[in-house]
Amino acid sequence: MSSPQTITNTLLQWCTDNDVWIDPRLRIRCDTTTGIAVYAENASIPPNTSLVHIHRSSVLSVRNSSLSDVIEPVISGPAAQLSLSLALYAELLKGENSRWFGYLQSLPLAPVPLPLLWSSEFSNHDDLEDGNEGLHWLKGTEVERHYVQRPDQNLESIDAYYSTVAEPLLIRHFEANDTTWTTKPSINGFRHAYTLVSSRAFLVDAYHGLSMVPIADAFNHSQENHVHLETEFHVCPECGSLLECQHDADASENEKAMPRRLQGKVAHPREESDFDSYYEMVSNAPISPHEEVFNTYGETLTNTQLLAQYGFVLDVNENDCLHWDFQEVYTCCAAFAGVSISSRLEVESVRSAAIQSVARQRALERIADSSLVYLHADMSDSSLCVDADGRISHQLWILLALPFCLQGDRVGLVDSPGDITAHLEALLESQLALENTGEMNSDEDNDYQLSPSDGPILEGLARSLINLCAARKSRLGKDPSDSRNLNDILDALPSGMRRTRDALTIVIGEQSMLDSCISSWEDIVQQLSE
Numbered sequence: 091m092s093s094p095q096t097i098t099n100t101l102l103q104w105c106t107d108n109d110v111w112i113d114p115r116l117r118i119r120c121d122t123t124t125g126i127a128v129y130a131e132n133a134s135i136p137p138n139t140s141l142v143h144i145h146r147s148s149v150l151s152v153r154n155s156s157l158s159d160v161i162e163p164v165i166s167g168p169a170a171q172l173s174l175s176l177a178l179y180a181e182l183l184k185g186e187n188s189r190w191f192g193y194l195q196s197l198p199l200a201p202v203p204l205p206l207l208w209s210s211e212f213s214n215h216d217d218l219e220d221g222n223e224g225l226h227w228l229k230g231t232e233v234e235r236h237y238v239q240r241p242d243q244n245l246e247s248i249d250a251y252y253s254t255v256a257e258p259l260l261i262r263h264f265e266a267n268d269t270t271w272t273t274k275p276s277i278n279g280f281r282h283a284y285t286l287v288s289s290r291a292f293l294v295d296a297y298h299g300l301s302m303v304p305i306a307d308a309f310n311h312s313q314e315n316h317v318h319l320e321t322e323f324h325v326c327p328e329c330g331s332l333l334e335c336q337h338d339a340d341a342s343e344n345e346k347a348m349p350r351r352l353q354g355k356v357a358h359p360r361e362e363s364d365f366d367s368y369y370e371m372v373s374n375a376p377i378s379p380h381e382e383v384f385n386t387y388g389e390t391l392t393n394t395q396l397l398a399q400y401g402f403v404l405d406v407n408e409n410d411c412l413h414w415d416f417q418e419v420y421t422c423c424a425a426f427a428g429v430s431i432s433s434r435l436e437v438e439s440v441r442s443a444a445i446q447s448v449a450r451q452r453a454l455e456r457i458a459d460s461s462l463v464y465l466h467a468d469m470s471d472s473s474l475c476v477d478a479d480g481r482i483s484h485q486l487w488i489l490l491a492l493p494f495c496l497q498g499d500r501v502g503l504v505d506s507p508g509d510i511t512a513h514l515e516a517l518l519e520s521q522l523a524l525e526n527t528g529e530m531n532s533d534e535d536n537d538y539q540l541s542p543s544d545g546p547i548l549e550g551l552a553r554s555l556i557n558l559c560a561a562r563k564s565r566l567g568k569d570p571s572d573s574r575n576l577n578d579i580l581d582a583l584p585s586g587m588r589r590t591r592d593a594l595t596i597v598i599g600e601q602s603m604l605d606s607c608i609s610s611w612e613d614i615v616q617q618l619s620e
């Protein structure tokens with residue numbers, strides 16, 4: 091295995107030879123355990139500095155790859171991930187004969203530990219044990235819920251693509267071109283390539299689509315990032331041209347008169363010829379001397395998404411969120427309220443009307459004064475969630491309240507669901523009155539009124555939510571009945587058990603969101619009983 095210094099030197103020489111320019115104020119560092127990272131040299135770098143220029147012909151996309159004639163280009167989504175994995179795998183198999191060799195030799199030699207692979211890791215017995223232990227811990231978490239069983243990206247669909255599409259095509263291509271491979275193609279090699287694509291590829295433009303972008307992919311992720319990738323997405327999907335081209339038959343005369351890159355966009359200060367040919371990493375915050383320079387892989391990414399796609403988690407992630415579906419929430423309310431609960435159909439139809447009406451009328455604005463509920467940016471009725479501060483989304487709040495509002499249909503909501511918004515606004519006022527009388531917002535002026543008829547509804551809502559969170563907690567992690575402190579278990583784990591550590595970090599985060607939600611609503615129940 092080459093030394094970190096040799097790997098870095100080979101990568102940097104490849105960059106020079108392939109029109110990838112790196113600002114001399116940056117240093118690429120390679121470490122055998124932590125991999126590649128980018129640091130500032132002994133200089134401050136201001137925002138809006140273009141720090142890395144990557145020629146469009148140097149990215150490893152399906153279009154640029156050796157297999158460009160035989161792989162159908164797909165721009166984005168799961169199908170693009172598979173196509174790019176195949177293009178990348180073909181280049182990896184070519185070894186030193188690949189035009190990307192200097193770049194490829196710097197990528198991780200082992201598969202990135204995505205949970206998708208934890209139960210079948212092939213490289214090392216300890217990793218397999220670690221992965222299986224990690225999967226036990228992921229039970230009941232958002233990762234298990236959304237990713238481990240995801241039908242479009244599970245291991246079976248990746249393996250099926252390999253055996254039906256990738257392997258036959260690789261064999262044909264290598265035989266036809268009389269090319270030798272460094273190792274024989276294998277399912278494990280393809281899975282490795284898939285994890286590299288999942289954890290490093292960028293969607294660059296409408297022609298190259300999902301691509302491996304040398305050096306842009308050397309930056310680690312942080313929510314407080316310094317740099318981002320800038321590309322002009324709207325190029326011709328047929329030939330990649332930024333300017334008017336022969337494929338523009340459908341464009342209007344006005345559009346044709348203008349270079350494509352200026353249509354609806356602000357001109358870039360760089361020279362036109364340069365600008366057309368490069369993707370750039372640009373700073374968006376000041377960078378201090380010697381500090382690590384971070385990108386963000388997505389400003390709203392949760393730990394669940396980071397683990398599933400990139401194979402790591404942050405110790406604390408303020409984007410974290412827990413989701414439920416309609417049936418789970420309704421069943422919980424029904425279990426709490428017993429036989430007198432309104433029917434599922436009634437609740438479902440009034441709920442839709444309520445959520446649409448909140449979005450249309452911009453109602454429930456006073457939610458901003460609540461420390462228990464927040465107005466979810468996505469107004470769809472599927473956003474039934476608790477956020478990292480233990481607050482519930484307005485959609486979950488409405489769904490929890492409705493079965494109790496409808497009990498005995500005391501306000502005629504089923505017949506005239508239009509009244510529901512006004513009713514919910516009144517309920518919110520009552521809740522804010524309670525929140526303000528408690529310690530939650532004690533220093534704020536209390537101009538809210540608790541209506542006596544809202545008391546039972548709020549109590550029903552609170553108790554259902556507490557039940558919902560407690561039920562989720564009781565299914566969370568390896569052994570929910572184990573009363574040991576999870577932080578102590580995490581502290582005792584060897585640092586090499588990376589998968590188990592990440593899974594446990596997810597469980598600790600989810601448990602703390604549920605605890606904080608339960609404890610604030612217990613305060614509401616307590617106040618109602620006083």
Ligand SMILES: C[S@@+](CC[C@H](N)C(=O)[O-])C[C@H]1O[C@@H](n2cnc3c(N)ncnc32)[C@H](O)[C@@H]1O
Nearest residue numbers: 124125126289290307308309310311400401402
């Ligand atoms: C685009 S690469 C970044 C360069 C990477 N360090 C390398 O060695 O090639 C993404 C991978 O870097 C690692 N990574 C990035 N940001 C991280 C972070 N904040 N904490 C831990 N690992 C991180 C993860 O393994 C991730 O899959």
